[in-house]
Each structure stands twice: as C-alpha cells, then as structure tokens.
Amino acid sequence: MKLKLLFSSALSLALIGTSCQQGGGSSFDGKLKSANDSVSYALGVNVASSMEQQGLDEINGEALSAAIKAINSGDSTKILMNNGEAMQFLQTYFAEMQEKKRKEEGSANKTKGQKFLEENKGKEGVEVTESGLQYKVIEMGDGKKPGMNDMVRVHYKGTLIDGSTFDSSYKRGEPAQFPVNGVIAGWTEALQLMPVGSKWELYIPYNLAYGEKGAGQQIPPYSTLIFEVELLEIVDKAQAQQGQPQR
Secondary structure (H helix, E strand, C coil): CCHHHHHHHHHHHHHHHHHHHHHCCCCCCCCCCCHHHHHHHHHHHHHHHHHHHCCCCCCCHHHHHHHHHHHHHCCHHHCCCCHHHHHHHHHHHHHHHHHHHHHHHHHHHHHHHHHHHHHHCCCCCEEECCCCCEEEEEECCCCCCCCCCCEEEEEEEEEECCCCEEEEHHHHCCCEEEEHHHCCHHHHHHHCCCCCCCEEEEEECHHHCCCCCCECCCECCCCCEEEEEEEEEEECHHHCCCCCCCC
16 A cells, blocks of 8 residues: 555645635635635645545545535534544555455466466477476577576576566676575576576466565566576686675
C-alpha cells in the first residue's frame, strides 16, 4: 500500500473540511473566481488523483461529504468513525486490495509463463533439464565448468517474457561477479553446466527464479524470466572483490 498517498489523501480531506468550515459552505458554479475556489478545487484534484493511483474506481460522494460535515459540526453523535478508526480501516482496506491485486497479477503471470515455456521447449536448440530449466546454447565454450562453491564473472541481460529488460550488465558496461550458490536456483543450475567461454540463453520458470513474490517493481510475482548469460571466468576467491551485487 502506498502510505504516502494514503496520508496525502487524509491530509487533503482534512484541509477540505477546514476550507468548507471557513468558507461557510459557499456554492460553486463551475468557475474559479477566488483563491478559495482554486484551493478547494486543487485539493479535490489531489484527493481524486491519490484515489486513482490507489486503485479506487469509485467513491460514494454523499458518504464523503457526510464525513466532512460531521467532523466540522463538532457533534460527536454524527461521527461514525474517529480519525484513528478511519486510518486503521484504510490501511487494512488497501492492504487487502493490494494483496488481491498481487494474487490476480501472479495468477495471470503464472499462466502466461507456463504457456511460454510449453511452446518454447519445442523450439530448435532448446534443452530442458529435470528441474524444468530451459536453455539454448548460443556459443559453447571450452573452459572449465564452475562448481557450486566457485565465484564467477559474467555478462548478462535479463528480460521478462514480454521482452522488457529489467537488468543488464552490458548496459552498465561492467561484468557482474558473484558466487554460483548465491543466485537464483535457475542460475545456479545453469552455471554448473556451462564451460567458461559459453554464452547461453536461459528460460527460467518462476519457481527457479523469484517465485510467487517477484523482486521489486520490475519483476512481478510468478514471473518466468529470460537471461542471456556469458560466462567469462571462474574467479579466484582470494582475489575476488567483495560486495558485488548478486543476480
């Protein structure tokens, strides 16, 4: 839930209520004739924008107006929720709404990923391992294969199945370095199959990637991922740089 937007909306509503109280509930004919008209309208835009960003398609305007009038009246018998109760309800409501959206998005991603992998495994050059990992050899190296406990140096590009790139060492202009056992399961498995000097394309099911939660804003829940991976070398651990980002 975007708490910043939530609190922004709450603040705006409070300001709207104060404005209504100070302005005596003056009417509005659709034209901004005064500073009071403009600030009131601007606050309305702020609230509406926040609601839209939080996924609220429709609001009961009469209930909204009743809440403002009740607070401004000073009559506690007219107030159905105090501020603390209102904020608690909103936090719970938006958390539930976000979880519902996450599940719906995850279900759609899972279905799309399964369909993609099912179609992809029949394409020329694509190999499938027992775990469900798929890969295609672009170039086969002739070096040593890394082990589970080795440190490797690679170039890579990661994309979603819709083709959008979420990460790329090529774009950063610098290879990444990390332990074979310190990355997602699909990478750990693939790296141990790749001789140094190889360049493969990996097709990784969600359960061998970032699972049902995804990763940050760029990798949604249940995402099947595609990586172009170039294994450059096995790095001597004693000389390995520390603090490199893990992929």
